[in-house]
Amino acid sequence: MDQLFRAFRVHQDESGFRSGVEHLNVSTLPDADVTVKVHYSSVNYKDGLASIPEGKIVKTYPFIPGIDLAGEVMASRDTRFQPGDRVLCTGYGLGVSHEGGFAEVARVPGDWLVALPEGLTAREAMAIGTAGFTAALSVRRLLDNGLAPGQGPVLVLGATGGVGSMAVAILSRLGFAVTAVTGKPEAREKLTAFGAAEFLSREEAASGAKGVLGKERWAAIVDPVGGAMTADLLKSVQYGGSVALSGLTGGGAIETSVYPFILRGVNLLGIDSVFCPEPLRHQLWKLLAGDWKPERVLTAGVTEYPLEQLPEALNTVLAGKAVGRQVISFIN
Numbered sequence: 001m002d003q004l005f006r007a008f009r010v011h012q013d014e015s016g017f018r019s020g021v022e023h024l025n026v027s028t029l030p031d032a033d034v035t036v037k038v039h040y041s042s043v044n045y046k047d048g049l050a051s052i053p054e055g056k057i058v059k060t061y062p063f064i065p066g067i068d069l070a071g072e073v074m075a076s077r078d079t080r081f082q083p084g085d086r087v088l089c090t091g092y093g094l095g096v097s098h099e100g101g102f103a104e105v106a107r108v109p110g111d112w113l114v115a116l117p118e119g120l121t122a123r124e125a126m127a128i129g130t131a132g133f134t135a136a137l138s139v140r141r142l143l144d145n146g147l148a149p150g151q152g153p154v155l156v157l158g159a160t161g162g163v164g165s166m167a168v169a170i171l172s173r174l175g176f177a178v179t180a181v182t183g184k185p186e187a188r189e190k191l192t193a194f195g196a197a198e199f200l201s202r203e204e205a206a207s208g209a210k211g212v213l214g215k216e217r218w219a220a221i222v223d224p225v226g227g228a229m230t231a232d233l234l235k236s237v238q239y240g241g242s243v244a245l246s247g248l249t250g251g252g253a254i255e256t257s258v259y260p261f262i263l264r265g266v267n268l269l270g271i272d273s274v275f276c277p278e279p280l281r282h283q284l285w286k287l288l289a290g291d292w293k294p295e296r297v298l299t300a301g302v303t304e305y306p307l308e309q310l311p312e313a314l315n316t317v318l319a320g321k322a323v324g325r326q327v328i329s330f331i332n
């Protein structure tokens with residue numbers, strides 16, 4: 001196939017680090033069974049890291065980042081996919097060790113693809129993207145560990161961010177009273193639109209505990225922030241409650257004690273969307289297209305950029321200033 005396409009590429013060589021939109025030939029893409037015409041991608045925190053030299057995400061250069069893509073199959077050596085099929089891809093090596101979704105064309109292994117579920121457009125799938133999938137996985141794990149409406153408020157950290165905003169929308173849709181924690185007081189109206197019942201600043205959310213345990217406040221916590229906030233908030237989870245921990249925007253180290261675990265039976269649940277196995281991956285996408293569809297963020301929290309404005313979207317997410325989700329459109 002001799003065909004040019006547009007892609008955002010990062011380089012690290014003797015001339016230093018640089019990035020930008022380039023025209024590439026399809027023959028330069030990695031060898032894999034399914035070639036996809038990308039209609040939409042999205043911007044996650046990890047993509048922000050992949051776009052800077054100190055991000056420690058990209059291992060080999062030059063490289064096309066982008067951990068999410070949705071579009072249409074152009075060609076396939078995998079019998080499960082035919083030209084014209086609508087598909088999405090998140091996680092695995094995409095945009096990390098295998099060239100990703102910030103390109104008009106991508107080549108990926110068939111095992112990484114999910115057929116676009118009924119009820120989702122490609123744009124909606126990317127507005128959800130890895131962030132929304134991670135929020136859904138967090139909610140699934142909390143429910144599987146006993147969370148039910150009526151137990152008390154559920155705290156969502158980093159609530160204006162990708163994972164946070166999606167978690168607010170999914171939980172409110174399922175009937176939970178959501179308390180949103182945000183560092184952006186100006187975004188409170190948006191958070192109400194996403195489904196939050198209450199707001200707290202990061203300082204107000206602090207447990208205030210002087211010792212190893214504080215007042216029992218939260219039935220559960222969705223935590224894409226990590227670091228000192230996680231350690232502190234473990235002290236204010238109700239007896240038997242859970243924390244679904246997915247991220248590290250607030251730090252990678254957690255200094256805690258055993259007491260929330262051994263005196264209150266608190267569960268610290270690790271959330272990994274990248275290698276989420278089948279059939280759970282398909283089940284969650286089906287829920288996201290149906291009963292768990294985060295309509296409130298899809299309606300009030302999506303900003304669309306053309307590929308040329310991707311650097312602006314990447315800078316916004318790296319600065320912690322994104323509200324809701326940012327999608328990249330390849331549809332002209």
Ligand SMILES: NC(=O)c1ccc[n+]([C@@H]2O[C@H](COP(=O)([O-])OP(=O)(O)OC[C@H]3O[C@@H](n4cnc5c(N)ncnc54)[C@H](OP(=O)(O)O)[C@@H]3O)[C@@H](O)[C@H]2O)c1
Nearest residue numbers: 045134158159160161162163182183247248249250272273
């Ligand atoms: N485990 C997985 O599979 C998985 C999947 C997706 C993402 N993640 C991780 O989850 C995290 C969030 O990803 P995302 O794409 O949702 O990023 P995002 O859109 O940038 O959202 C992160 C949010 O965290 C809050 N925040 C930023 N810095 C903070 C700080 N120092 N202390 C407390 N809160 C802070 C901000 O929200 P407010 O201003 O509203 O407080 C920010 O919008 C990242 O670490 C990402 O790598 C993990």
